[in-house]
Amino acid sequence: MARIAVIGAGKWGQALHYALSQKQECLITSRTKRDIKNFVNLQTAMECEYLVIAIPAQQVRQWLKDNFKFNNQKILVASKGIEASSGKFLNEIYEEFIPRDNLGFIAGPSFAAEVIQGLPCALVLNSLNEEIFISFEKFFPDFIKTYYSCDVIGAEICGAYKNVLAIASGICEGLKLGNNARASLISRGLVEMQRFGEHFGAKMETFLGLSGAGDLFLTASSELSRNFRVGLGLAKNKTLDDILIELGEVAEGVKTSYAINSLRIEHNIYTPIAAEVYLILEGKNPQDSLKDLLRT
Ligand SMILES: NC(=O)c1ccc[n+]([C@@H]2O[C@H](COP(=O)([O-])OP(=O)(O)OC[C@H]3O[C@@H](n4cnc5c(N)ncnc54)[C@H](O)[C@@H]3O)[C@@H](O)[C@H]2O)c1
Numbered sequence: 272m273a274r275i276a277v278i279g280a281g282k283w284g285q286a287l288h289y290a291l292s293q294k295q296e297c298l299i300t301s302r303t304k305r306d307i308k309n310f311v312n313l314q315t316a317m318e319c320e321y322l323v324i325a326i327p328a329q330q331v332r333q334w335l336k337d338n339f340k341f342n343n344q345k346i347l348v349a350s351k352g353i354e355a356s357s358g359k360f361l362n363e364i365y366e367e368f369i370p371r372d373n374l375g376f377i378a379g380p381s382f383a384a385e386v387i388q389g390l391p392c393a394l395v396l397n398s399l400n401e402e403i404f405i406s407f408e409k410f411f412p413d414f415i416k417t418y419y420s421c422d423v424i425g426a427e428i429c430g431a432y433k434n435v436l437a438i439a440s441g442i443c444e445g446l447k448l449g450n451n452a453r454a455s456l457i458s459r460g461l462v463e464m465q466r467f468g469e470h471f472g473a474k475m476e477t478f479l480g481l482s483g484a485g486d487l488f489l490t491a492s493s494e495l496s497r498n499f500r501v502g503l504g505l506a507k508n509k510t511l512d513d514i515l516i517e518l519g520e521v522a523e524g525v526k527t528s529y530a531i532n533s534l535r536i537e538h539n540i541y542t543p544i545a546a547e548v549y550l551i552l553e554g555k556n557p558q559d560s561l562k563d564l565l566r567t
């Protein structure tokens with residue numbers, strides 16, 4: 272009987288399933304049946320002792336309410352985002368259903384398209400309980416190096432915030448503002464997400480490591496990123512609806528922009544780049560945002 276299962280068979284779920292199948296049998300399940308080796312129904316997957324959950328952040332709460340039965344499983348959360356309707360971080364939502372000692376969160380630069388080819392990659396497994404890291408690290412294949420961190424909130428904020436900054440970077444690229452502008456945007460973005468994280472108790476060193484700078488540099492500088500591609504589309508004045516239909520996959524930065532906008536207002540945090548991304552998603556002309564960012 273397999274001990275580990277991936278829940279969610281989108282791009283990331285499938286890539287993690289590929290990686291976690293290298294050393295042992297790994298099951299996978301999703302809402303719709305897929306033609307993947309070891310695909311099982313949800314009930315069978317849920318019987319595994321170790322679960323990796325890779326469903327979009329905005330669907331997590333409802334999915335847990337409708338499907339999850341706690342049976343002392345150890346869980347790694349693979350999603351990156353903040354719930355827009357409540358401004359809650361994913362660890363807060365999961366902790367409403369599962370004891371925090373059973374939970375871990377994956378962070379770090381990791382395009383599914385490269386993981387599924389077995390290309391080398393480094394990830395951080397974050398948990399308040401180091402035993403979670405120790406339990407899961409042995410499942411990962413040789414091409415993935417895993418690190419441990421107890422900074423769950425820092426990892427959560429890095430993974431979510433960098434998606435919003437990747438949208439900004441895609442806009443910068445789409446407007447053909449040049450390499451200098453993009454480097455400035457990414458480095459100011461890193462400072463901004465660190466300031467945001469500090470407010471919520473994140474450790475500063477997290478922002479300079481794989482989860483922060485690592486994932487931000489990756490996502491904000493490549494068309495492999497869905498969030499970056501959303502930015503490219505916005506710069507071309509495409510409507511958000513058209514961009515998301517064309518994308519056909521989740522771009523977490525869109526909803527997370529709304530969550531960060533509510534949190535920055537509620538907590539009075541200075542987040543100029545995320546604020547402009549939110550305004551552009553609400554219809555502001557990107558050129559006007561650029562002028563405002565250069566002035567403030
Ligand atoms: N793709 C990547 O490179 C990558 C890397 C790291 C983290 N992530 C994160 O992983 C999460 C999933 O991303 P993805 O790339 O797999 O997205 P995707 O768009 O490829 O797939 C999303 C999956 O979630 C499932 N899903 C959607 N709504 C659901 C619901 N209500 N209940 C259950 N399942 C539902 C879909 O069926 C699909 O299988 C996101 O938070 C993303 O930020 C993605």
Ligand SMILES: O=P(O)(O)OC[C@H](O)CO
Pocket residue numbers: 351379380381382383434437486489490495496497498499521522523
């Ligand atoms: O394609 P994106 O923009 O969702 O980014 C994927 C991963 O989060 C990169 O680490």
